[in-house]
Amino acid sequence: MEGYAYEYSHDSSMDSITFSDTEYPRNSYENKNPKERGISKDKLIKNTIVDHVLTQESEFDIDDNLLYSDDEYDEDYDDPYMNSSFIEPISTIKERKGLSKGSVPNLKYECLTTQNIFENMLAKVHHLQPIFNIPPEDILILLQHYDWNEERLLEVWTDRMDDLLIEIGINPSSGNISSSINGNGQMRSISDIIENKNSYCNNQTETNKDENEEYQIPNTRTRDISFKNNFFCTICCEEKSTETFSLECNHEYCISCYRHYIEDKLYTGNIINCMGCTLALKNDDIDKIMGHPSSTKLMLSSIKSFVSKHNRNYKWCPFADCNCIIHLKDTSSLPEYSRLHYSPFVKCINLHKFCFTCGFEIHAPADCIITNEWVKKARVESENLNWVLSHTKECPKCSVNIEKDGGCNHMVCSSCKYEFCWICEGDWAPHGNSFYQCTLYKNDDNNNNNNNSTNTNSITDVNKSLKKYTFYYKMFNEHEVSAKLDWKLGQNVGNKVKELQEKLGISWIEGQFLTDSIRMLNEGRTALKWSFAVAFYSDASHNLTKIFIDNQSLLSKAVEDLSELLQIKDPEIIMKRKTDFYNKTGYVENRTFALMECGRDLLCKGICKAN
Amino acid sequence: MVNNRRRKSNQLILGITLAIGIGTSCYYLWKSLQNGEDRKISDTPIKDATNDKRNKSRCVVVTSSVIDTMNVIPWSQLLEDEEDLVLIVIPSCKDRFHLKLDPRFAYKVIRCDTVLGVWSCIKSLKKQELYVNLEEFPDGERNMPDDIPRYVPHITYWKNEKDILTTFPI
């Protein structure tokens, strides 16, 4: 499972190559909530019950109508290869979207960067300026102090504005600076310590007594850098000719001490005070001392801590090197999502999709609980099992090393032309036709003794459960590897589109079906991948689980078909088979949705649950 | 020559056996003496079971029935003998529980102003055994916090004076 970081980074690189500069019809993918994509839940459940009865007679003889016994869909999916009415999958989806009113409210969110948030804060400052009637820079410090919470600031402001300005260190207190350093429940001893802070100063700085005299009369000097000969700095205890800095309080220290001091504090995001008292350094002062605009660093750190503190509404995009923040304004619908075993999937501006609740990639049909459980288990088990996940395999017939170059599991040995399945290494012939067997974990002695768990001893039970897990994990992993390879494949798609434009004079928008196909292929694979986590935690004896597995097989087949189609390199053939691309992409989309809904059904009915 | 040598070696063996014999008997004699001394020590004063109790870590919550046993059970002596015995006095008894105690051991009696405080002390001390009569706690505070067993492995619930006397036999 350590592959995540890799996968994410891979993803992002892929995005930048294929999608970021293209504008595919967004709205069809805008919402990752599967609910929005098709038939209503009620209808689906009804259908599965019908199927339930149907499949009891012939469990493995599955046809494409399994979930779509509705006439409307029957037509579309009876034979997607031949059906010409099914050309514009995206418009179809739109229509179907209209058909269903989801029971889960739409997630309303925005994608921001720290810079965006900071700009919002600056806007707030300008908004507050007429009320506060103090320099914007001071308001910025006030907001920073109150974690950018406008309401809280206003509340305190109306109560005691003068005290607040002194407390936070914007205005020097008249006479005695030591009176108040801390606003929020610090230790009582602090104020005393500050008094001593001053006495310590006196103690140490016998050499420059003027400091104390001037300190009694604030505002006589402004905050600035000056040059002093033979200046004794009380921080480093060195006497030298140097630049110094001081605020109105006249606590003067050498510039190098000040720089060290600020350097360390920039990453905390907290207000930086004078080293000798509570007077705050403003952004201008910081930039002046550091010699370059360092205050932005401080502001961004402050915003970062703001985001971490408000992690109910703000989430960092988990993808490597992505600095996006998703802001979900209203989190009230999240419990409803988890109750119905939906996951609140969101997408950042770089098109990285992830789950707002758990921060994982799109993990449907699994919900967050199953996902976490599976990942945890995989982390533990992978150490025990020590998988060899190579990208090459020997041909089962002639033992030539074959490298898997696309995500497709249908392998043809280059030397002996033997066709086999990458996953089970068996002959491809039975896979290709009606039913894709490889998704099915065959419980060897399932039929012989159903009560085997009670009879057999624990060792064989453990072996069996490990064997079962091994199977599911292998499947999960194969699809993960395939998904990665598909991304590689996708990188070529951009070139293919270009080629189409150049060689055949096809408009850019017309070539988009390729990009759509590759994206759908990836979504299908991801769903397929996570469906093995659901299958693993499902009660295998239940009929709904069998239906789920059948759905898995169908999606698996659909994905393999599409993947194979995308291996075509000749642009002319691609254009000729455009309809195929549309149909197969649409089919994958529908099968993906069906699998997600079926998995959700398992979760809702408690057939699939993490132990 | 041969005979002579054999005789010499025979003498040598005899000598060695004798030496070993004397050595072992001396050791056992010494050991038994030691044991006797040990027994004498443990036999000598006050209570016979002190030795194993000395290593026990016990915590007793002082409630009114414990106060009633003050004339029977020599609490001061127990505190002085048992290294790891501690008494925690509940609020209602803190002014009634007075022992003639060597000041060096006075620290082993902890008085509390609140019942919550009593439980906090018990949690902090983490002794092996806890003896408590919950029925003598003030009204509404007779329930033991759920997490106490996590801090004390063995809890004995006293119901009356007799239970106390079974735990601390005279």
Add this chain to the structure above:
Amino acid sequence: MNSRLLKEWTQLNKNGNKYYLCPIEENDMTHWQSEFEGPNNSPYRGHKFTLYLDIPSNYPMSPPKVRFKPYSMPHVNVDWKTGAVCLDILESMWSPIFNLQYVVESCLRLLTEPNGESPLNLELGILLRVSDHTGYNGLINYYLNHPHNSLSSK
């Protein structure tokens, strides 16, 4: 920054070093210790305590790491096992203007003014919060006198 520590050291020697604050080894200025008696108006009265101060390389920009001898200080803001001290001036409220003597004085002050807001010793924290003064003092007294404590520290 080393001249700062040297200066503090000479200052301490000049002004009478009442907390016995000194480097543990003569030629290593990064590890200091201090010894002092518990204040009279506290349950720590009559007991001696040792405080260790580890000086970071960027001192005084960062505060020293301060801990009592392990298993020696039963205090709300001190971890009994490690001796770690929870004090705001040693964290967020640190200022480079503070010196080592100041740190010791603050720790000493903590003995008379425990802070129930941020307890490291949870049980003492509860006793303090419910203002069970008898229990609070009694428990501290127990730990200070119990011989096991000095054993476990070795």
